[in-house]
Amino acid sequence: MSTARKPAATRRKTAAPVPRKTARALDLWPDNFTGSAGKQTVTITALKSPAATDWIKKADTATRARATESGFSAKPGQVMAVYDADGTLAHVLVGVNDPVQTFDLAAASDYLARNLSETTLKKTVFTLAGLKGADVTQACIGWGIAGYRFENYKAKKTATLPCLLWPKDADKVSAxxxxxxxxxxxxxxxxxxxxxxxxxxxxxxxxxxxxxxxxxxxxxxxxxxxxxxxxxxxxxxxxxxxxxxxxxxxxxxxxxxxxxxxxxxxxxxxxxxxxxxxxxxxxxxxxxxxxxxxxxxxxxxxxxxxxxxxxxxxxxxxxxxxxxxxxxxxxxxxxxxxxxxxxxxxxxxxxxxxxxxxxxxxxxxxxxxxxxxxxxxxxxxxxxxxxxxxxxxxxxxxxxxxxxxxxxxxxxxxxxxxxxxxxxxxxxxxxxxxxxxxxxxxxxxxxxxxxxxxxxxxxxxxxxxxxxxxxxxxxxxxxxxxxxxxxxxxxxxxxxxxxxxxxxxx
Missing domain, CATH: 3.40.630.10 (Zn peptidases)
Incomplete structure (x- = not known):
């Protein structure tokens, strides 16, 4: 999967020399955004309760059944994954606040990192739906920060992070x-x-x-x-x-x-x-x-x-x-x-x-x-x-x-x-x-x-x-x-x- 990762802006120009270990630590951009779709695209829909009730009623049979079975009601921090008949991940729902708080989307990132295989994460790009305006940028900020790991002194690094396609409505500069x-x-x-x-x-x-x-x-x-x-x-x-x-x-x-x-x-x-x-x-x-x-x-x-x-x-x-x-x-x-x-x-x-x-x-x-x-x-x-x-x-x-x-x-x-x-x-x-x-x-x-x-x-x-x-x-x-x-x-x-x-x- 191509992440189309751009270098952190703190590395855009040649700057004063920084000790090697410290310089590596200043690689600030997490590998959890991309500018292009992958082999498999899965939508994360952010839902605000109580409006989520109507959304779920209009959803397909599998989604309604899964919501009933799991007790999903779109409370902030709740995450629900929906799978196709063949077991392929089809959709992810996450409950968020109204308006969206900084780390609302972190719940989805954490859930996906814990429950999906390395192989699935590498081939999948997630898209964001259900939000408008400033909520989109706020969600992206939380998603990006949630990808942070300080592992510069570890031989074994964290597995692949869930990767989000930049939403068109996001203020990328601010995020x-x-x-x-x-x-x-x-x-x-x-x-x-x-x-x-x-x-x-x-x-x-x-x-x-x-x-x-x-x-x-x-x-x-x-x-x-x-x-x-x-x-x-x-x-x-x-x-x-x-x-x-x-x-x-x-x-x-x-x-x-x-x-x-x-x-x-x-x-x-x-x-x-x-x-x-x-x-x-x-x-x-x-x-x-x-x-x-x-x-x-x-x-x-x-x-x-x-x-x-x-x-x-x-x-x-x-x-x-x-x-x-x-x-x-x-x-x-x-x-x-x-x-x-x-x-x-x-x-x-x-x-x-x-x-x-x-x-x-x-x-x-x-x-x-x-x-x-x-x-x-x-x-x-x-x-x-x-x-x-x-x-x-x-x-x-x-x-x-x-x-x-x-x-x-x-x-x-x-x-x-x-x-x-x-x-x-x-x-x-x-x-x-x-x-x-x-x-x-x-x-x-x-x-x-x-x-x-x-x-x-x-x-x-x-x-x-x-x-x-x-x-x-x-x-x-x-x-x-x-x-x-x-x-x-x-x-x-x-x-x-x-x-x-x-x-x-x-």
């Missing part, structure tokens, strides 16, 4: 952008730290930036001190893999400025406040915030949103050595605020503090930071906590996150809790000794943000612990689609701007 952005996040989180330290992450960023047309500058090592980023340097100086601040820009300087900041701790031992082994095991994911910022920029660029986007990724490894910073150290910051280090395992907020100060200096219209900061302790591993210095802004994003099925939950910046991060010897302490750590971390970050800048802090877990439909176990994106939808809605799409329509300012 591809969303699929590749999600897979970029997952892949960068999943790559082990021995293959993705600060050097390699910088090379990956340069690779993506060159392919997508972003400008890159990097401040490294001692230059961080010379250019006044003392907290980034302090956290990273204990590792031979030297700290840096990665800075990307794209877009018309006349357009509204949007700044994306992502925590880039490529591995977190906890520093001198060393983590126990179980807690350290997944700490390759501690650069997940930086991966989200880069992926969100990819979405903005691919959709040509009328904004001037900037990405700041403070990039370090939090290691143990004679050069490591210590609990009780007092360090300076770009903002001029002195910080008493309460715990070296609370390093992410330190590097973000300098980056947020730097980002706010340009007075962007909107600034968001992503960080795997407090391990999902506030509301668990599946829904990121969200904080903002603008309550209306936070609830506008929450509403949009629910609409695009990428939930975020606002938590309060309780100002009275600032007494918990007061220091006897410095302007502020990096940690508190009472419960409420997620709020304390957010309050610490707020210290470094100009109050006139609309700012949002996303505290995400970034890891799928058990695996769900569309979300394989391991690194995962959180809040990515929600923040993109907010930026698009607030600042307008390229098409709206070209047509001369005013931008929304929700």
């Amino acid at each position: 591809r952008a969303h699929i590749e952005a999600a897979l970029l996040v997952r892949t960068l989180i999943n790559i082990p730290a021995n293959d993705l330290g600060p050097d390699e992450l910088e090379q990956v960023v340069r690779h993506v930036a060159q392919a997508e047309g972003l400008s890159v500058s990097v401040i490294r090592d001692q230059d961080l001190l010379a250019k006044n980023f003392p907290m980034i340097y302090a956290v990273g100086k204990g590792s031979p893999r030297r700290p840096r601040l990665i800075d990307l820009t794209w877009g018309d300087p006349k357009h509204p400025a949007v700044t994306l900041v992502g925590k880039g701790v490529c591995f977190d031992t906890g520093g001198l406040n060393l983590k126990p082994g179980a807690a350290m095991y997944t700490m390759k994911k501690d650069m997940g915030g930086g991966a989200h910022a880069l992926a969100l920029a990819l979405l903005i660029v691919r959709h040509k949103l009328p904004v001037r986007v900037r990405v700041l990724i403070p990039t370090v490894e939090n290691s143990v050595s004679g050069e490591s910073f210590r609990p009780s150290d007092v360090i300076n910051s770009r903002k001029g605020v002195t910080i008493e280090v309460g715990d070296t395992d609370a390093e992410g907020r330190l590097i973000l503090g300098d980056a947020l100060t730097y980002g706010a200096e340009a007075k962007p219209a909107f600034m968001v930071n992503f960080a795997t900061l407090t391990g999902g302790v506030a509301i668990g591993p599946e829904v990121p906590a969200m904080f903002s210095n603008n309550e209306k802004l936070a609830f506008a994003i929450k509403e949009i996150s629910e609409r695009v099925y990428d939930p975020l939950w606002p938590l309060p910046l309780i100002q009275s809790y600032r007494k918990h991060i007061a220091s006897d010897i410095a302007d502020i302490c990096s940690t508190a000794n009472v419960r409420g750590g997620t709020i304390h971390a957010a309050l610490f970050l707020e210290t470094f943000v100009d109050p006139k800048v609309d700012w949002v802090h996303i505290d995400l877990f970034g890891w799928e612990t058990g695996g769900r439909l569309g979300r394989s176990k391991g690194g995962t994106e959180m809040g990515l689609r929600a923040l993109y939808a907010y930026i698009e809605e607030r600042f307008g799409s390229a098409q709206k701007t070209k047509a001369g329509k005013s931008r929304k300012t929700k």
Whole structure:
């Protein structure tokens, strides 16, 4: 079967050299789409309950009988396969939401991968029916992401994936952008730290930036001190893999400025406040915030949103050595605020503090930071906590996150809790000794943000612990689609701007 696979857009141009294993991991496009039919074509019909009842009544005898026998009623996630008299797969029905949610079609992909032979999958191309408009693109996004497997270190790969013929009504540009952005996040989180330290992450960023047309500058090592980023340097100086601040820009300087900041701790031992082994095991994911910022920029660029986007990724490894910073150290910051280090395992907020100060200096219209900061302790591993210095802004994003099925939950910046991060010897302490750590971390970050800048802090877990439909176990994106939808809605799409329509300012 010909899959007519097109290369991922992050590989369209010759870019900065990336380590071989990492480069293989950046092969982001899953082999589950095609532009041409195969030897056998089978239709997947997406049905929305209760309208599905009428559809089934009008179906052929075999389909009606199979639906009655299996109890299929087109509930979201239900899948039913219909076979011809000779045992050949003839039709697949899948229940979906109204409107379609991102991973609705993942149920069909999973079912087919588990129940069809390798031989059948190789010769069969599936077509999609039953959906219109935006539902088609949304279904394609979920189908594409559901095909993700991180197997770069395995000798035996997953068997052939079910392959979908691109629907004519799908917005391929948007679908591809969303699929590749999600897979970029997952892949960068999943790559082990021995293959993705600060050097390699910088090379990956340069690779993506060159392919997508972003400008890159990097401040490294001692230059961080010379250019006044003392907290980034302090956290990273204990590792031979030297700290840096990665800075990307794209877009018309006349357009509204949007700044994306992502925590880039490529591995977190906890520093001198060393983590126990179980807690350290997944700490390759501690650069997940930086991966989200880069992926969100990819979405903005691919959709040509009328904004001037900037990405700041403070990039370090939090290691143990004679050069490591210590609990009780007092360090300076770009903002001029002195910080008493309460715990070296609370390093992410330190590097973000300098980056947020730097980002706010340009007075962007909107600034968001992503960080795997407090391990999902506030509301668990599946829904990121969200904080903002603008309550209306936070609830506008929450509403949009629910609409695009990428939930975020606002938590309060309780100002009275600032007494918990007061220091006897410095302007502020990096940690508190009472419960409420997620709020304390957010309050610490707020210290470094100009109050006139609309700012949002996303505290995400970034890891799928058990695996769900569309979300394989391991690194995962959180809040990515929600923040993109907010930026698009607030600042307008390229098409709206070209047509001369005013931008929304929700």
